[in-house]
Amino acid sequence: MILRVMIVEDEMLLALDLEDMLMDAGHIVVGQASDMDQAISLAERVEGKVDIAIMDVNLARGSNGVDTAAALRQRWNIPSLFVSGNLDERTRELASQWQPIGFVGKPYSEREVLAAISAVSA
C-alpha cells in the first residue's frame, strides 16, 4: 500500500535520506518540515491528506516533536512515527497519549523505519 508521508526532521541530510528511502520503497513524500510551524503549514497545504508523519523529538527553533505530533493528531488525525535519538521514558510517556505508530531510535536502520511504516498499511 502506498502511503503519503510527511517528514518532520530539522537535520536536512537525515530528511533527505528518509525521503530517498521512502520513495525507493514506493511511498509518496508530501514534504519536509524543520519545526512545528512548518509542519502545520505543510499539513494545511496538503489539506491534512497525510497517512503518517515521521517525527523527530528535538526540532528547529526550540519546537518539540511531541507537541507537533499532538497538533497533527488533533487537527487532522495524522499519526506519527517517532524517529529520534532522544527517546527516554519521559518522552515516550508524553508522546504515547497521541497514539504514535511507534518509536525508532537513532541511528536507525532502513528496515526498522520501513517495518514500522508498513504496520500502518497493514
Add this chain to the structure above:
Amino acid sequence: MLKHPTNFAAILSGMPQPYLVLDAALTIVGASKAYLALTERSLEDIVGRNILEAFPENPDETGTVEQGTLAVSLRHVIETGQPHEMAVIQYDIPQPGGGFAQRFWTPVHTPVAGEDGQIEYIIQNPMDVTESVLKGREADARLRVALHAADLASWEYEPEIDLWRRSHSVDEMFGFQPGEGGPVAAPFFARMHPDDLPGVMEILRSMMECPDKTVMTFNYRIILPSAEVKYVASRGEVLRTSTGKVRMIGVLMDVTADRVREAELEKAVEAQGELLAQKELLLAEVNHRVKNSLQLVVSTLRLQARRLEEPAIIEAFERAISRVRAIVSVHERLYRTTNSLTVDIADHLRNLCLDLAGDQPERRVVVEVESMEMPTERAIPLSVIVNELLADSLKEPARGGKPIVVSLKHLPDGKLELAVQGPTRSATQAVSQTELGMKLVNTMAAQIDGVFREERTAEGTRAVVLFPKDASA
C-alpha cells in the same frame, strides 16, 4: 466569748519553729523567736516593713533572682489561696555590723484566710538548709565544672507559677543582661521562635499531665533582639514535690554552631546533587548528539549508495555501509548502568541480524544469544565480526531452507563462544571482499583477546570466535 482572751502574740512568739507572718501587702506583722534567732534580727527591726525591703537582696549577688522567686511564690499564694513549697533558694541575711551572711532556705508559704475567705496573712516557715547545701557544695562545684566543660546551662522551672531559675548562661543565651530576665519564664518564652513555642508548650503540658513521664527534650530557636537566631537543645527531668507539684530541672545547650555546620553540609550536598543533575543532563545531550552524528554518517553514505550504478561499486558501498552500521548501531542500544555504558548484547545482535537479513523467510536467521551486558569496547568488535560472517553466509544460496544460526554462549571453561553456522563459502564471492572480511574478523577477534577459526561440518561451515568474557587488565 472566752473569759480570758488567748494571747496569740505570745503563742506565735513562743512557737518552737521559725515562723514569719505577713499580711496580704507582704508587710511583716510578727515572727516567732525561733525565726528571729535564725535570721539574727529583732522584732522591732522588721515588723511593719515589707519583707522584700526588710530582707534586701545581697548587693554582692546582683543578678541572682532569689528575691524575685520569693516574691513570685508569695503572690502565687495570695492569688490562689494555696500553700507553696519553694525549692532551695539563697537568701542572705544582713548582719547587724553590716555585710551579709550566706544562707540557703526552703521556705513554705501557707495562706491564712479571714472570715470573708480573703487571704489576710501568709505564714512563712523557712527551713534553714544552709548546712546541707554547703555540704553539697563540693558536689555542686563539680556539677558546675561539668556543666561549664560541656557548655551547658542549667535551669529549674515550676510551670504552675511560671517560676524560672537558671544559671547566668541561660540569660546570656536568651540575650538578657544580668537581672534583666526577671524571675518568671514569660519573657524567655517570648523570645522563642513562634514556630517552636507551641511544641515546647505541648511538651510542658504533657509532662504536667502524665505522672509517668520523667524525661523531656526540647529543641527550639531563640530570636534575639538583634534578630540573630540561636538554636538550643535542652534536656530536663521532672521532680514532683510531696504535694504532687511539678518542678522541672534541666540543662540547655547552644547548638547554633552545629546547626550552622549542618546547614552548610546540607547546602553542599544540595549543590552536589545539582552538579550531578547537570552532569546527567549534559551526558544525555552528548549521547543524543553522538547518535545524531552517527546517523548523519550512515545517511550520507546511503544517499550516495542509492545513486550508484556500477554493481561492483554498489556492492562495495553496501558492505562499507553495513560495517559502519554495525559499529554505530551499538550506540542505539547503549544504556547507562551505575558506572559504565553497556549494551544488552542479545537485544543488539538480534536487531543487527534482522537488519542484515531482512525478514525474508528463505533467508532465515536464528539468533541464540544468552542475555548479558557488555561494554561498548567489546560490543563493537563483536558487531563487526557478526556483520562480516553473516554477510558472507547470506551471499550463499540457502540449502534446503536450513536457517543460519548465530549464537553466543558461555562455555564450561568460562569463555564465550560466538558462532555463525551457515552454508560453506563458495568460490563465487569476490575474493577482495572476502579477504578484507576475514582480515576484519581476525583483527576484531584479536582485539577482544579471542581466537577465530572455521570448522567444516556436514551441514556447512561453522565460524567460531572464542574469547574471554572480560577484557584482560
